[in-house]
Amino acid sequence: MLMYRKGILKEWSNIIYHRIKSPFIGFCIRFGITTIHISLINHFITLTFGCYFFSRGTYGGMLMGLGICLVNGFLDYLDGDVARITNNQSKLGAWLDAGFDIIIQFAVMGAIAIGCAKQGIGLVWIVLFFVALGANNFVSFNYNQTFGFDSDKGNALFRELMDRKSTQINIFLKNMIDPTSGYFPLFLYTFRYWIAIGSIFNIMPILFIAITLIGNLKWAVMYSIFALHQAESKKLYVLHVLAALDEEREDFYELRSNS
Secondary structure, rough: OOOOOOOOOHHHHHHHHHHHHHHHHHHHHHOOHHHHHHHHHHHHHHHHHHHHHHHHHOHHHHHHHHHHHHHHHHHHHHHHHHHHHOOOOOOHHHHHHHHHHHHHHHHHHHHHHHHHHHOOOOOHHHHHHHHHHHHHHHHHHHHHHHHHHEOOOOOOHHHHHHHHOOHEEEEHHHHHHHHOOOOOHHHHOOOOOHHHHHHHOOOOHHHHHHHHHHHHHHHHHHHHHHHHHHHOOOOOOOHHHHHHOOOOOOOOOOHHHHH
């Protein structure tokens, strides 16, 4: 449910990867290139070339940065396949991957912000964007830990329970809290698609402002909902649903028993 989920444009990289993956996997296995090597190379390329291109603030720079993001997703899939085939999945590799994902997330968006600043966007938008980025990561972490959400798959039980009362407010909250519930919320709240559109059509500053506004709305609403849950409020139906997902609440089985 993170709105800045792992691997910008990862779906596109997935399509490309599965068509040409065999020789790359074979090359890595033949020459002893491990998952840690791939992870380090991947993150080095993204943090250097990717950030450099995005920070230029030019149309060509944005397109090149977009290309580096595709490479990032490609190498991420290659990393996983090599680990499975060689049975070489390690705690160090997983830790490096998770840590660098957060670093890359902030570095790439910081580079895009610099590029937008060079195109005339105001500093206030950059500050507000990073408020949204940090706050949404914090809120998403709490939802993941407390209610069992997954950053990529969401929570199927949450969607099922919310669909029992499909009022406009419940649909709005369901899509915001769990964007994986449909194609439109996935597009709206997963900003790698906005980055692709902004790069391709050379309108990144406009979309940067748009995602800043949406991002701040998202964290403010989700933060308020979580605060009400902590206060054990039941004023909204979504609070009943979240309580049914929280193992520490007495009404943990209230709605689950009928699912």
